[in-house]
Amino acid sequence: NAGVTQTPKFQVLKTGQSMTLQCAQDMNHNSMYWYRQDPGMGLRLIYYSASEGTTDKGEVPNGYNVSRLNKREFSLRLESAAPSQTSVYFCASRGRGTTGELFFGEGSRLTVL
Amino acid sequence: QKEVEQDPGPLSVPEGAIVSLNCTYSNSAFQYFMWYRQYSRKGPELLMYTYSSGNKEDGRFTAQVDKSSKYISLFIRDSQPSDSATYLCASPKAAGNKLTFGGGTRVLVKP
Numbered sequence A: 001n002a003g004v005t006q007t008p009k010f011q012v013l014k015t016g017q018s019m020t021l022q023c024a025q026d027m028n029h030n031s032m033y034w035y036r037q038d039p040g041m042g043l044r045l046i047y048y049s050a051s052e053g054t055t056d057k058g059e060v061p062n063g064y065n066v067s068r069l070n071k072r073e074f075s076l077r078l079e080s081a082a083p084s085q086t087s088v089y090f091c092a093s094r095g096r097g098t099t100g101e102l103f104f105g106e107g108s109r110l111t112v113l
Numbered sequence B: 001q002k003e004v005e006q007d008p009g010p011l012s013v014p015e016g017a018i019v020s021l022n023c024t025y026s027n028s029a030f031q032y033f034m035w036y037r038q039y040s041r042k043g044p045e046l047l048m049y050t051y052s053s054g055n056k057e058d059g060r061f062t063a064q065v066d067k068s069s070k071y072i073s074l075f076i077r078d079s080q081p082s083d084s085a086t087y088l089c090a091s092p093k094a095a096g097n098k099l100t101f102g103g104g105t106r107v108l109v110k111p
Helices: none
Strands: A002-007 A008-012 A019-025 A031-038 A042-049 A064-068 A074-078 A088-092 A108-113 B010-015 B019-025 B033-036 B045-049 B054-058 B062-067 B071-076 B085-092 B099-101 B105-110
Touching: A008 A088, A019 A031, A019 A088, A019 A108, A031 A064, A031 A074, A042 A064, A042 A074, A042 B099, A074 A088, B010 B019, B019 B033, B019 B085, B019 B105, B033 B062, B045 B054, B045 B062, B071 B085
Parallel strands: A008 A108, B010 B105
Antiparallel strands: A002 A019, A019 A074, A031 A042, A031 A088, A064 A074, A088 A108, B019 B071, B033 B045, B033 B085, B054 B062, B062 B071, B085 B099, B085 B105
């Protein structure tokens, strides 16, 4: 039972490089989210998608773009990486009508040099 | 001021002790509350949720909400080394809305 799968798990980039984090869920959930987690800052929402075909900004969207490719997949793109984007990135999904339980992936650890 | 705040810890206790975790929130729109547990190098997972003031028990875990003082607590009885993790409180402002997370409290239970 895969749940939420993120790739890659680890990545090192140089400043200015671009990359895409991939996320896929197999629970037929409508809503998907991208968070970043930094020491002492907790989880901060970058972007979310309430349903296929829609995306909205979260708390810290600057420097990121997202694509909801289909119901299963939600990708996060860094067009020109900066050291401030060094973080652990989590994708999550939530089904319709739930109390708010999010199902998280295992995280993608990104270092920008 | 963050809408949900937690002491980052670490909170270190001996095995078998009661762990007491706290969270404060500032927005009265928060209607129900959740505790997530996150093991090292893993994603968070839902531990408990509660809708209203009062206590909710689930095995060794008790969640408590005091809406009058905007205070949320999680108690872990008979703590085990396997309880060593970071505990995050969270709340949506309304049903179905995005969650706002606290910074998390790291707990270490020593054998």
